[in-house]
Every structure is written in C-alpha cells, then in structure tokens.
Amino acid sequence: MMNKIKFILFISLFILCFQKLTVANNFSSEVDKISKNLRCLICQGQSVYDSQSDFAISMKLLIKNKIENGETEDQIYDYLKKQYGEWIVYDPEFDKKNLILWGFPLILFIFGGLLIYKKVFIN
Amino acid sequence: MISNYIGYYSLLLGFIISASLLFYSIFYLKKNNQKINQNILSLLFLQFFTVAISFISLVYSFIISDFSNETVYNNSHSTKPIFYKITGTWGNHEGSLLLWLLVLTLFIFLFIIFSKKQPVKYRFLSIFFQQIIILGFFLFLLLTSNPFNFLFPIPIEGLGLNPILQDPALAIHPPILYLGYVGSSIIFSASLASLVQNNINKEWAVHIKKWIQTAWFFLTIGILLGSIWAYYELGWGGFWFWDPVENVSLMPWLCLTALFHTVIVLEKRNLLKSWTLILSIATFTFSMIGTFLVRSGILNSVHTFANDPERGVFILIFLFSLIFLAIILFFIYQVEENKIEKNFFLISKETSILINNWFMMYFLSVVLIGTTYPIFLEVITNEKISIGPPFFNKLIIPFLILFLIFMALGPNLKWIKDNYKNIKYSKIILFFFCIFISFYLVQKTSSEILFTSILGGAALYLLFTTIREFLNKKNNSSQTISHFGFSLFVLSILLNSLFSYEFSANMKIGQELVYKKEQIKFLKIKTFDKENYKSVVANFEIKDEKKNITSLYPEIRIYNQPNILTSEADIKTTIFLDKFIVINLIKGEEIFNVRYQTKPFMIWIWISVCLISIGGMLGILKKN
Numbered sequence: 219m220m221n222k223i224k225f226i227l228f229i230s231l232f233i234l235c236f237q238k239l240t241v242a243n244n245f246s247s248e249v250d251k252i253s254k255n256l257r258c259l260i261c262q263g264q265s266v267y268d269s270q271s272d273f274a275i276s277m278k279l280l281i282k283n284k285i286e287n288g289e290t291e292d293q294i295y296d297y298l299k300k301q302y303g304e305w306i307v308y309d310p311e312f313d314k315k316n317l318i319l320w321g322f323p324l325i326l327f328i329f330g331g332l333l334i335y336k337k338v339f340i341n
Numbered sequence: 342m343i344s345n346y347i348g349y350y351s352l353l354l355g356f357i358i359s360a361s362l363l364f365y366s367i368f369y370l371k372k373n374n375q376k377i378n379q380n381i382l383s384l385l386f387l388q389f390f391t392v393a394i395s396f397i398s399l400v401y402s403f404i405i406s407d408f409s410n411e412t413v414y415n416n417s418h419s420t421k422p423i424f425y426k427i428t429g430t431w432g433n434h435e436g437s438l439l440l441w442l443l444v445l446t447l448f449i450f451l452f453i454i455f456s457k458k459q460p461v462k463y464r465f466l467s468i469f470f471q472q473i474i475i476l477g478f479f480l481f482l483l484l485t486s487n488p489f490n491f492l493f494p495i496p497i498e499g500l501g502l503n504p505i506l507q508d509p510a511l512a513i514h515p516p517i518l519y520l521g522y523v524g525s526s527i528i529f530s531a532s533l534a535s536l537v538q539n540n541i542n543k544e545w546a547v548h549i550k551k552w553i554q555t556a557w558f559f560l561t562i563g564i565l566l567g568s569i570w571a572y573y574e575l576g577w578g579g580f581w582f583w584d585p586v587e588n589v590s591l592m593p594w595l596c597l598t599a600l601f602h603t604v605i606v607l608e609k610r611n612l613l614k615s616w617t618l619i620l621s622i623a624t625f626t627f628s629m630i631g632t633f634l635v636r637s638g639i640l641n642s643v644h645t646f647a648n649d650p651e652r653g654v655f656i657l658i659f660l661f662s663l664i665f666l667a668i669i670l671f672f673i674y675q676v677e678e679n680k681i682e683k684n685f686f687l688i689s690k691e692t693s694i695l696i697n698n699w700f701m702m703y704f705l706s707v708v709l710i711g712t713t714y715p716i717f718l719e720v721i722t723n724e725k726i727s728i729g730p731p732f733f734n735k736l737i738i739p740f741l742i743l744f745l746i747f748m749a750l751g752p753n754l755k756w757i758k759d760n761y762k763n764i765k766y767s768k769i770i771l772f773f774f775c776i777f778i779s780f781y782l783v784q785k786t787s788s789e790i791l792f793t794s795i796l797g798g799a800a801l802y803l804l805f806t807t808i809r810e811f812l813n814k815k816n817n818s819s820q821t822i823s824h825f826g827f828s829l830f831v832l833s834i835l836l837n838s839l840f841s842y843e844f845s846a847n848m849k850i851g852q853e854l855v856y857k858k859e860q861i862k863f864l865k866i867k868t869f870d871k872e873n874y875k876s877v878v879a880n881f882e883i884k885d886e887k888k889n890i891t892s893l894y895p896e897i898r899i900y901n902q903p904n905i906l907t908s909e910a911d912i913k914t915t916i917f918l919d920k921f922i923v924i925n926l927i928k929g930e931e932i933f934n935v936r937y938q939t940k941p942f943m944i945w946i947w948i949s950v951c952l953i954s955i956g957g958m959l960g961i962l963k964k965n
Contacts, residue, residue: 303725310727
C-alpha cells in the first residue's frame, strides 16, 4: 500500500515538472527547416544549414526566394533534385533503385518474426 | 631520434614474440598439457610490454616534437599544448592502430590471468585465436602504417593536428572506444575456442558474460563521449547525425547488446548456443568493419581525417580471412543444442529475450544498410544518394514503440513458462494512463499527435514500470537501472526534439533581436592570443520574459598550424534546458552569423546513457 502511494505521488510530481514547457515552432524560419535536410555538396558531411560556404549561402538565398514565390517544401526538394541530383537530399526516395534499401530491414524483420514463431509454436 | 629506433625495434620484437606465441600454443595444444606453462604467461606479458614500450616511445616523440618521425611531423606542432601533444598520439591513423594493438595484447594477457578456472585447452585455444588477430595487426602496422618512419632532412616544424580534435572529450574518446572494440576480439577468440572445445554451456556463459559486459560498458561510454564532443564542438547543436562513422560504432554496440541478453539465456537455460556464437563472431566483425570503413576512406563523412585505399584492402582481406576461419570452424565443429521437447513458451523470459534480439537485429540491419547502401549503389549504378536522419528516423522510431513495451514487460516474466493471468489489469491501466499523460504533454506541439503520444506513452510506461520495480526491490537492480536509463533516454530525446527551438540570423555588434519572448543582444567582441591560436570571443546577453539575464561567450578560434577556423559554442546548462550559442564569421563583412538554440533536457540524454552503462557496470561487479 505504502509503495502504491509513493508511486502515485511520483507520477503526480512528474506531471507537475512539465507544466513549464512552452510550445515552440522549432525553427525560426522555413529556410532553416528545409536547409537542414540538404547536403552541402562542396563540404564534407555537412548540411546546407550548418555550412557557411558560398554554396550553402547561395542555396539558402535560393530557398528563401522560392518560399516567397509561394512554393511548397516538396516542390523545392523536387526542383533541387532535378538540378543537383538525388544526392543533395538526406532523405532517400522510395523508388525502384532503393528497393533493397527500404525492403531489406523490413524483410529481415518479418523473417526474424517467423523464426521466433517457429521456435515458440512449432516443435 | 633515438625513441624512433626504440619504438620500431620494440614493435619488431613484439611481432617475433607474437609469432612464437602462436606456434607455442599450437605445440602445446598437440601435447595435451595439463596446465598453462609459466613461459606462456611470461611471453604474453613480454608481448604486451614490447608494444607498450613502442607506444610510449611514440608518445615521447610527440611530447618532444621529434619531427624526424613522419607521424609526429604529420600530426603535431611545437606550439601545441602538451596535453594535445600527448593525445595527438592516437589522433591519427598510425598511432591509433598502435593503441589498438596495445589494448589487444593487454586484453589477452588479462584474459589468461582471469580465466584460471577454465579448461587448459580452452585457454590455449583462446590464445591461439587471439594471436592470429594480434599478428594481423602487427603486420598491418609494420607493412602499411609504420608509426616510426624516418624523415630526412628533418623538418623544422610539424603540420599540426586538426584543431577540432584538440579537445578533452575527444582525447579520451578513442582509447575508451577501443577498449570496447578490442574487448569484442576477446569474445570472438574465446567463442571460437569454446566451439572447438565443445564447451558452450552454462559455466562458459558465466565466465564470458563478464567480458561481454566489460566490452559493452566501454563501448557505451566511448560512443557517449564521441556524441558529447559532437554536440559542443561541431556546432550544429545535435548529438547524433547518423553519420557513417557514428553508425559504424553503433553496429557493434547493437550486436553486443543482443549478445549481452542472449548469454543470459545460455547461462540460465543452456539454450541458444549457436546463436550466442554467431553474435560473438558478428560483434567482432562489426568492430573490424568499423575500423575498415573509417580507415579506408570509403565513407564521405566529417570524420575522414586520414585515409588510404591500400590500408583498406589489407583490413578487408584480413577481415574476410577471419570471418572465413570462423565460418569453417562453425561448420566443422557442430554445436550441440540442448534437445528438450519444448524449449520456448510464448510467455516467458527467454521468449522476451528472443524478442529483444529480434528488434536489435532489425535496428542493426537498418543501420547497416543505411550506411553501406550508398557505397554499393554508386559502385554498381554510378548513382549517388545521401542517406541521413530522415531515413533512420522513419525506419527506427515506429518500431521503438513495441520495443519499449516489450522492454517493460519482459524482465518481469518468469523463466521457462509464465501464465498470462499473472499480467495484472493494473499494468494495462498504467499503460493507457501513460499514453494519456504523453498526449497531455505533446498536444500543443506541431508534431503528429497520435504517433508521438503513443511513443511517449510507451517510454513513460517503461519508466514507471522500472520505478515500480525499484520500489518493490525484488528485482535484478542492474537490469532495472539500465532499462530505466533507456526509457529516460528515449523520453529526453523525444522532449528535446519536440520542445527545442533555434534561431539563426546575421548580427552586427551592438544589435538586438527578439525571438520567442527572448531578447538576444550582441554586446561586444574581444580578441586574445593563445598558445597556438588567436581567439575572438563574443559576448551575448539573453534576456527571457522574466528578465533573467544569461551571458554567453561563443568563440571563434584561428589556429596557426594548420591554419583553420573553428567555432566554439558556448553552452549554459541547467537541469531543465541548455542554451546553446555559436557564431561564424561571414567572409569580408563586419557581421557574424549567430545561431542560438534552446534545448530542453539535453543533460538528461547524457545522464540516461550514464545510467544505462552504470547498470552494465553493476552487472560486472555482481558476484555469480
């Protein structure tokens, strides 16, 4: 009984802790959000957002203009993919050439599930 | 100059000792000796000793800035602080491999000392397999990456160490990580030895478990240190970018974690023998693949400091020979599984450990394919793709929900067979209650509410379940601490990503901006001359809605050798949130690019990983 009370007390305290959290739209601008998902092509392993190279700066300007012209996020990604190739986006497409990429883990998961099923229910 | 000779010949001597140890162990294996000869022990110590001498000579060359040594010339500079001269020893390819070798030879020596209760033949076999690995590394060092190459004429000044590596966390990150990697080599050798000996059983599980826990502990801490470093040094404010080099350290970790759990089933029920073996082999393979991918320069990553394809080819051949050897042995010496009518019942601890393995292998496959697929695709179709955080998040996070629930339920089940009637209603009520709390927390955010609520709920459920176990005090505390740590880890990351925000703008000195009720004021800059860099320190003042003022001092460093600019973030940490600020120079102008972020619960991410590893540590200390 004592433990139950302690437990409930703990949960209530826990909830109280989070009262202070303020909600935020994570980024100061749409440009930041998009440029985080883009690879800076002339840097080593940096996103456009993180880089201060000329390439990244002009890229951010380009995205800003596109947003002002009313283009959506997806339209901008499509445009950039056409211009620079798929390499520029960090999110690989779901298409034929990436079938193994997306499929392999999922197939392995199903296969693993079957193995466990066999171990537990058959034998 | 002289330390170069000492180092090189000591290494050569070590190589000879290592080769003789290999033959010695074959010789003794044939003779069916009753106990380990004192000579073997002395040789093992001598082997470690020669490598240690060699390593110390290299450290010494770094300390005195002996530029007649090529490695020192390439990676050091006379104006560098003494601390970074020392740590620079393993901040490069040759030195870090020498460190690998040092840890390898230390581990086999310790292993033989601490395995006195094990069968003699098993210990000889472990020496034999470990010596094969050690010899491989000796050859690798001597043939492709000699740390003691001479330079003539002797250069006056060295090229310097990459400034982003001149950092305390990164100074100890490689040695700790290597303890984990190399720890897995002992597990590999010992597993092969016990396969040949046919003694994969409960007793062996008790003995090898300590080594698995040790390797796991160091690997966890090693990854944590790297991630803390990335957080404050690389300046994007994140701690994990799913960068290939981060991924290759995560792969052996996932494998080792699966092994950690499986070996418990072997210990308690004498089951899953081949699977334990496969995981042991896989863990070491992934450690080697990590070394291969990082050192060969195949990867496009922030970490590629030194690379050379020839070295890659050597590691690749070496690695394939080891895997080949393991597979051959695996087929020659069949593992005898325990044949009981029915081994696994649906509701039992062993089945839940199988489920743990199932998810671990899934996560491993995601990381593996995400890291290597771009390489294969480019080789085969000449198409380049990038795989970054979105891919990993999509494939991992949804599965995390189920994983967390199993993690909460599994440890409370009994071995062999439990009854589903033992699952009380209170657990189900608690679960829905957790989802409700989680919904309450995330409802105001812009995320996908339903999904985030369930994920948060599952993490909370694990958190509350583990706390309940603490209160009841009836359970295995090391397991509870680790699982509690993991729930805290998921929760902190979740809350961190939901509630952190960032702001980036170009600012002049004296300028003031308002963002989200916070006032950010750029007060001034000051310049200082330091030992090997010039420092530009800016002063910012952040005023929040309650008029609390925080002063932050981000810095730009201009290193002299090599001539590189780095941005040092300034972070003010409290238990609730981190305020993170970093500045960058904008070419040819008087303005700075300022990036300011508030990141709630950042410190809890580090604390939770510490808790996870403390759980493992307690497991090592616990008596059998």
